Amino acid sequence: MSNWLGRNRGAFVFALTLLMVLLGLANAWKHDLVSVQWLREQKDTLAALNSAVTIALLIAGAMFSYYRFFRGRTLSLRLELSIDVSVHETPLDKRLHAITVTAKNVGTSTVWNPHPALQIRxxxxxxxxxxxxEWQSVDGQTSTLSVIESGEATTFFALKSISKEAWAVTYTASVKADEGDTWFVSKTISNRTGGHE
Structure with a gap:
């Protein structure tokens, strides 16, 4: 029930406001505060009030459209994440997993200070x-990235040794931006050379 109210909150508030106005008018009519004669005398005032309400509704509609379309879609942060893992044999009792997480900015806004994290299960x-x-760049240094521009992609790289006894490994990657937005992607692979989903 609360989910339904949350999704239809705007319509619910509008219906309750309209009901309150109608009940107020009915009460005023009942107590002779509003009559046909009074409405005729106040027609200029009511016309001005009608124009003011129309302007207020147009402004509210424009603001709603701005936040719904431009702020909600055009200017929102959007990343596409992908994980690629390659499994390599070693002479030890472990296999080496090379993990690459790619974050592509598909939105129109810049993503500032992305912080990648990876959970390995x-x-x-x-x-x-x-x-x-902690991630590495191509030259083996610790990777620190401060921005992903619109249309650009960046790659985060890490290595992990996994025991050969493990059957499979689930990788869950996330990237968090300074603005608080967080994106997730998950992938499970077999723990063998050439492992796949």
């Missing part, structure tokens, strides 16, 4: 969860 005899918050 191991499925197998020894279940485990790890978090990666």
């Amino acid at each position: 191991i499925h197998g005899p020894s279940e485990a969860v790890w978090n990666i918050n």
Whole structure:
């Protein structure tokens, strides 16, 4: 019920406001505060009030359209995230997972100070969860990125050794912007060389 009220809040408020106005007019008519003669005498005032209400509704509609369309879609932050993982054999009892998270800015606004994070969940005899918050750039240095411009994509890279006993690995990546928006993507792969979803 609360979800329905949340989705239809605007229509619900409008219906209650209209009901209050109608009940107020009915009460005024009942107590002879409003009559046909009074309405004839106040026609100029009512015409001016009608114009003022029309202007107020047009302004409210324009503001609603601005926030609904421009702020809600055109100027909103939008990222497309993808995860690519390659699994490599090692001479040890672990396999090396090379994780690449790509964030593409498909919105029209710049994403400032994106902070990537990755949760790794191991499925197998020894279940485990790890978090990666430090990423590497192509040259092996710690990656720090301050902006993703509209239409650009950036890549975050990390390595993780996973025991050969693990059956599969689930990667859940997130990128959080300074504005508070957060995007998520998840992928589960087999823990074998050439592992796939």
